[in-house]
Amino acid sequence: MPRNPQLNAHGELQHLLSIEGLPREVLLQILDTAHSFAGVTERDIKKVPLLRGKSVFNLFFEASTRTRTTFEIAAKRLSADVINLNVAVSSQSKGESLLDTVANLSAMQADLFVVRHGSSGAPYLIARHVKPHEHVINAGDGRHAHPTQGLLDLYTIRHYKKDFARLTVAIVGDVLHSRVARSLVHGLTTLGVPEVRVIGPQTLIPAGVGALGVHVFHDMRAGLKGCDVVVMLRVQNERMDGALLPSAQEFFRNYGLTAEKLALAAPDAIVMHPGPMNRGVEIDSSVADGPHSVILPQVTFGIAVRMAVMSIVAGN
Amino acid sequence: MKILIRGGRVVDPASGRDGVGDVFVADGVIAAAAATPDRVIEAGGLVVAPGLVDLAARLREPGLEYRATLESEMEAAVAGGVTSLACPPDTDPPLDEPGLVDMLRRRAGALARARLYPVGALTVKLAGERLTEMTELAAAGCVAFSQANAPLTDTQVLWRALQYAATFGFRVWLRAEDPWLAKGGVAHDGEVATRLGLAGIPAFAETSALATLLELVRATGTRLHVCRLSTAAAVGMIRAAKAEGLPVTCDVGIHHVHLSDMDLGYFDAQCRLQPPLRTQRDRDALAAALADGTVDCAVSDHTPVDEDHKQLPFDEAEPGATGLELLLPLALKWGRERKLGLAAALARVTSEPARVLGVATGRIAPGAPADLVLFDPEAPLRVTPQALKSQGKNSPFLGYELAGRVRATLVAGQVVYEA
Secondary structure, eight states: OOOOOOBBBTSOOOOOOOOOOOHHHHHHHHHHHHHHHHGGGGGSSOOOOOTOOEEEEEESSSOOSHHHHHHHHHHTTTEEEEEEEOOGGGGGGTTTOHHHHHHHHHTOOOEEEEEEEESSTTHHHHOOOOOOTOOEEEETTTTTBEEEEEEEHHHHEEEEEEEEGEEEEESOOOOTTHHHHHHHHHHHTTTOOOOEEEEOGGGSOOOTTGTTOOEEEOOOOHHHTTTEEEOOOOOOOGGGSSOSSSSSHHHHHHHHOOHHHTTTTTTEEEOOOOOOOOOOTTHHHHTTTSSBBBBHHHHHHHHHHHHHHHHHHHOO | OOEEEEEEEEEEEEEEEEEEEEEEEEEEEEEEOOOOOOOOEOOOTOOEEEOOOOOOOOOOOTEEEEOOOOHHHHHHHHTTTTTEEEEEESSSSSSSSSHHHHHHHHHHHHHHHHHHEEEEBBGGGSSSSSOHHHHHHHHHTTOOOEOTTTOOOOOHHHHHHHHHHHHHHHHEEEEOOHHHHTTTEEEEETTHHHTTTTTTETHHHHHHHHHHHHHHHHHHHOEEEEOOOHHHHHHHHHHHHHHHTOOOEEEEEEGGGTGGGGTTTOOOOOOSSSSSOHHHHHHHHHHHHHTTTOEEEEEOOOOOOOOGGGGSOOOOOOOOOTTTTTTHHHHHHHHHHHHOOHHHHTTTHHHHHHHHHHOOOOOOOTTSOOOOOEEEEEEEOOOOOOTTSSSSSEEEEEEEEEEEEEEEHHHHHHEEEOO
């Protein structure tokens, strides 16, 4: 297999494409850097000059509000110039190829591309074609990876649980289509979490997922037993009413997180969700808004984590 | 024109002959005795073998000339030592009318390179609904009937097509893939696809379709050639079907005996193939079955794809790889890895596919057509876009160094390529 394309010749982060294959030290460096930025976001003047004069292009081939906004905030707090491109409704619909779009933006002196694309691996293709001083951050590609989400999940877990080496973590729902789940699994196993579980119906658990180092549960109650962290995944509306799931109601009955099911987890368990939530589909409102929920802090941490990733990548 | 090919290592898989000697060519056929030759080709240090017979090479004509032309691909064929090739019907329009087949054969004949054997469409427009005029197409030169990679979802139509073909003794060449189970998939459904987040095609998409095909062969007696096996389980089913005496043959794409889904690496679109590359276990089973004869022959599955359609995210990239010029070195590599003799290895790309095709080429015997390849089995071949004559530069083997270089190719006693 070729060299990991996101690391430069010195083993430093040139692009952030996936958590898979990142050394533990790199992950910890990002989390530590994010911790140092957490203070910045609470100051009156929420800016540091690390990326002053740099241009960050938010290149979203797939619609997104939240992720794009948090990247924009993170870039602005680093004093970068941010250009948002909603490519889903511009050049691609005119038939321009992905690489042509990137080449054109590159000619506009981009320093950093934040890319979201519906096809798994698209950011790898871009990273292979950008100039040496340009960097690519994957903001979600198909079902493959969403590394900054995975990192902010890790940050959140570390914030509340401190020691990764003693944790049991469950990821519940549509694992098959989830880039969030894949990124988090790689991060958790790299940081030494001894027990990672995925919970869902067979239709939503991908083939051979055990090879990623997880245990598969189809019975949610059994899977939640003793968990310190419960990560609920969003179930896309278009997955309902088809061959994968009969209905939202039936999904909620079997895999929705309720207070009653959560009681099977550890007493101090935290509940996470990458958003946007489907209340009453994968999570009950009493849990989403309850004392175990850390869903809103996740969003806050996400900005510090994205600042950390951008500053590290652009600094290498 | 009389040609003496002198002092080469003559390897004839059909007879098992393997030894230094002379080959004499007169009037387009292999001759027994030497008269005064018009030309002498010194073949010292070279292997003299039957020209390769490739059962699957897309030439992209008619309709897809921006990907490749008959000129470019016929030139690639003879540069690769391929002297006979069968082209699948998935052109634009598909080969479902005698006029198209006739035109294609005329154009190929005028080029005087490799022999062309068109495979006709089994259904009109390959749409899987209406049967083509098979006897008309056969009269125009079609050697078999196929759906290429197009699905035939309606098993009623499949059954009737096989019955109809059997009526006239036509061969049917089909891939075994359940289109519903394969729907949306771009890679083998397994650990690698899960890790990369690619939609999977399960192995049982192949075996369940193959089970249906074998049942229909039992019912209809159709002579079936199963194209591009990709799974170990399907190999087992073919082995059992042959033991049972069913009139079944099969082939494997040469890439599939060398590569597995691990080679996708970080979304290498050159490894996007149809059927998908499967596990190392499947690859090893295919390589072994090709050696023991369960799989009758290896094909290039030559599919020129232009750069614009490969420089895309993996799931958007067009499947396929160029192969005409790599079939020989990749077959030699497979033979070396399996520790086969040269004759046994070459049989899978010469005499055996000729048998499936039902033609007299693929052997070196007096009176047989003088389709020959002279190659240096040790000469290194670095696979680069510039080294390939095909308009398709798309290969998982780009950058590899393979062994085996063609020095000369003869078709019907004429030298059509020399390097």
